[in-house]
Amino acid sequence: MDLAWPLLRQLTGADRTARGPAAKSARTETLKARTATADRVVKSVCPYCAVGCGQNVYVRDEKVIQIEGDPDSPISLGRLCPKGAASLQLTTGPGRMHKALYRPPGGADWQEIDLATAMDMIADRIIATRRATWEQEKDGRRTSRTMGIASLGGATLDNEENYLIKKLLTALGVVQIENQARVCHSSTVVGLGTSFGRGGATTFMQDLQHADCIVIQGSNFAECHPVGFQWVMEAKARGAVVIHVDPRFTRTSALADLHVPIRAGSDVAFLGAIINHVLENELYFHEYVLNYTNAATILREDFRDAEDLDGLFSGFAEESRTYDTDSWQYEGMSTVAASGDRDEDFDRREGRTPPGRPEVQGSAGMPLDGVPERDETLRHPRCVLQVLRRHFARYTPEMVERVCGVPRHLFEQVCRHLTENSGPDKTSEFVYAVGWTQHSDGSQFIRTASILQLLLGNIGRPGGGIQALRGHASIQGSSDIPTLFNLLPGYIPMPHAHENERLRDFLLADAPHKGFWANMPAYLISLLKAWWGDSAQPDNDFRFGWLPRLTGSHSTYDTVLAQLEGTCKGYILLGENPAVGSANAKMQRLGMANLDWLVVRDFSLIESATWWKDGPEIETGELKTEDIRTEVFFLPAASHTEKNGSFTNTNRLLQWHHQAVEPQGDARSDLWFMYHLGRIIREKLAGSTDPMDAPVLDLTWDYPTEGETEEPSAEAVLAEINGWDERGRPLPGYHALKDDGSTACGCWIYCGVYADGVNQAARRKPASEQNWISAEWAWAWPANRRILYNRASAKPDGTPWSERKRLVWWDAEAQRWTGYDVPDFEADKSPGYRPPPGAQGVEALSGIDPFIMQADGKGWLFAPNGVVDGPLPTHYEPQDSPVANPLYGRQRSPVRKVYPHEHNRYQPSGDEPGSSVYPYVVTTYRLTEHFTAGGMSRFTPYLSELQPEMFCEVSPALAAERGLVHGDWATIITARNAIEARVLVTDRIPSLRLNGRVLHQIGLPFHFGPNGLVTGDAANELSSISLDPNSHIQEVKALSADIRPGRRPRGPALPELVRSYQRRAGIDARTGTEV
């Protein structure tokens, strides 16, 4: 009997001491887990990093009451990191804004504004700016564009949203469309794309468990991708060796077997020395290298290596700071076809570097014609392997000590572990992130690792590969469906301005004739059909002429310069916070202060929304609120739980997240924003006969809407991305695309995601019911393959290299490729197939060509094309470095991009006079507890309390040298700006001994800014705009600075401090801009 009174229960029951059931209160008796009483559980995906953890969203009474990990997910197994675990607070907490706001020109504060009015005003601004700045021609070449409008953002958004952004803005003639992918991993696309054919990670997270050795370098895996790191722990539990190469001893190092401290920015020297070790000791995987790479290919006689020219390759033009790549070609092959040359000509005439052509590599090999000459003995002095051997000969262990500060015994351990764990029976995997990408030669960091992994035979095999860890939920998706200026969906290049260029010329020039890219006409024409429908016909070039044209680099950093110059007048920020997150944060704000109008869509009032009222320049007096004429619109964004859509994770996996609840107040999805913006603009332009309006008016823009807010159907957008045939039937895959206009497809590499009319990205067969590949969990591009180039997991004859490393093999009986993964190869092309002479397209690839996107089917040890700063990686010092380059006479990359500007001064380096004014190396990084520029963590109490202040990490030796006190303040100064931070003195950032000196490094998290629950100065105040010429990525992982105790000055004294340092160092406009 259950008696009501506890005392009675105590006296009559077994619990005589009343410390058990007798003490239960009525409330306790009725307590129920809210997960058990929810009305429904909605399947979702974590909105933070790109690991793509599954989430279950619990809804009761149309409110989200709990979010936790989805145990069915093969990636995350139900786990979430602190950020993922804070998703409930992120989406339902006090940090969210729900009201649209408006700031008139010169206004001192926000005003509330009706959402519909705001939308109407924004549409008017876009139309007016577009009219006022329309550029039909530039220098006699048709451009059909506006340089007056730019957008930034997309990596945190859904693929469908990115698609509508790109589609609408391109139709409006906007070319300055960019997102965080530029800032984070654009050099990945170049590095991996050039080497292997596709610009994405070659493997997937769960496969880490099969690695015998894992080298984590340029990544703080455990801190930045904690749930993905469980697969490293799984590998370790199975006996793998885990190595962490990093300037700091981080939470990743704490769990590694070996931590190798390295000077920030010296990774090419380190990896180059491993390559040298592998070549000199004949430790490469001979059969793999001979058959699957271009090692045997013979280069032209006139090629000169950095070895011959003291850090330069042949073809360098000092004046334009560019390379002519003719001499880098294979012997007997023609160089890049006509249009490519025309582009180069154009750009040289403009005095600009080529506009990011290498990003074509996202999923493509470069055009190649002819059959390369080979030496199967690998002994020819001009064969790639021998060229490689000579190139890396000076990358010795001694050099590693001098350049990287890595002691010889540590370096040798890495060599030993890596080579012992590579071969037919073993595989090693490299893992990196933005520690490699964000350098003025970032693409070459990734190239170096690619070369090494090819030599060791680790690509395309289980437990092998190169894992690129991306940091935004759909930053891979915003590269694939690019909100990037230089690409069209699926890595088709954006066309450049040429006289009378027709579709045919473009395709002839840019589509390779061999490999899968030979089908580019079908991919591009299907895209044009998706965008312009019936209006796109063969006789009008499928409206190819309606695409606006590029005339150089229009990257987000070029846009900032254009804003300062006054040519870019309107700016749309979509879930991105450049006032904190982009290099030279001050320039970002000054650019915005020069705009006519700015639209910010975010969860909270981030720094990029409020700089006009409380930004650092208001404090220093450099800007006055009343003088700033920029109109600012703030529109609250819907969260991932409030909309349908797909994220593409870091391993190319498209995962659908379902809407759980309706967004509150004025919060709307970006799908809603773009769709209705387009609708309003089209209504306003209706009836216009102006030719510039035709692309907008003829755009296919009739998505079904649903609900009170008239939310467009994300699934309808996904269906368009997938594409359909002439009868409107969903396409099964990209092989079905046609170049005759009978198919439409918004992004060819995503073709198949809506096969059979089924949303394949929403598939959620539990991990426990599948093998480790989990092919029926969501959908990966291309064609649901999880390990790319997996033909290489079998010997040339098609049998597995070893039983242990079996993945995909040739079934001779069935005459088909088969295995655990979907073969990344034509299913019925036998290993013995050799192309007939003159074969074109896919037919030209033999049965032993695993890199099917490459024109020669091989992994590229040497890159004859696609990397503008050299066919082989070469160590150059960062733009600002206290170290003189010990390897070559060239201090910095001769083709890096520099932007001299009053607010973007560079520093003397190495032995240059004044270099000692900025004697320390600075590196920037993430913390587990925060997210990027802070918009999704500094407004969230549970995350904010875990890392509540900006800090700097310094070694005890540096603290002693500069009088820094643990827990007190320090000021860090560069030629751009100065910031303050709390001091953490720690052994975790060891001082290095290199070249007879002690070098100190300073670590700075980059999450902080002046707004939110926890605040601090932004590390990006210190960084400069200096870019990798391939990808336009900025160098923020290695700079130099001074540090001193105490807080920074306030008011005008702050810029004065920065100037006093500049004077001491003798800095002028030319400093650091030398070739």
Add this chain to the structure above:
Amino acid sequence: MAFDLREQLDGRRVGFFTDTSICIGCKACEVACKEWNAVPDDGMEFTGMSYDNTAGLGADTWRHVAFVEQRRPLGHQEPGVGDMDFRWLMASDVCKHCTHAACLDVCPTGSLFRTEFGTVVVQEDVCNGCGYCVPACPFGVIGKRESSGTAAKCTMCYDRLGAGQEPACAKTCPTDSIQFGDLDELRERAERRLAQLHEAGTTSARLYGHDTGDGVGGTGAFFLLLDEPEVYGLPPDPVVTTRDLPAMWRHVGVAALGLLAGVAALTWKGRRR
């Protein structure tokens, strides 16, 4: 005053095994705990204690990750930090759900009780905020929440257990450093893991709260540590603060009996007089 927990629970006691050797210090446990239990934030204070800004367990922090930077080696790891040995220890602390729980013993209202899972839980609706439990805890786990005036600590997600779900911290832990389950099974697992680590050369590994013969009768949440407990801020030899209570009551009883006897004798004497 000890009682046979096992008998009461019919062998269903559950617990946490926190294996700190695989903790990556991500603090997901802290956040997941707060999200599930609606624990308020604990202040935005920068402590300078490595990456630990939560500082310790209390009313508003039911899971706490300690960060310990040490100039000493971790078995089989080459830390590469200068010429010295170095290791960075991380450990997620939590209420121990003691076999002999002093907080429970001293609670005068019946707010604290032993659940059917063997865990110790505060019932907020019963707690009168007397605060006796706060100093009674030998681990300093429990605290009094300012806003509500009631005691608060880890419940091992009592409501989730009732629904057959594991506690929020264990569910979210990315590396399975926090493991939840049947306590006997966890103890076996912990012993195997300890042996494995010893074999691999991590000789400093040890279990904490594992010994049912210790001062609290073993804990329902126990740990694999890589150093002395003090290093992590844990008491080396915790003793249930009510240990001497039975003896004290016995003495009180004896004294009271003596007193009564004396009074009786005196009264009897008086009557006689």
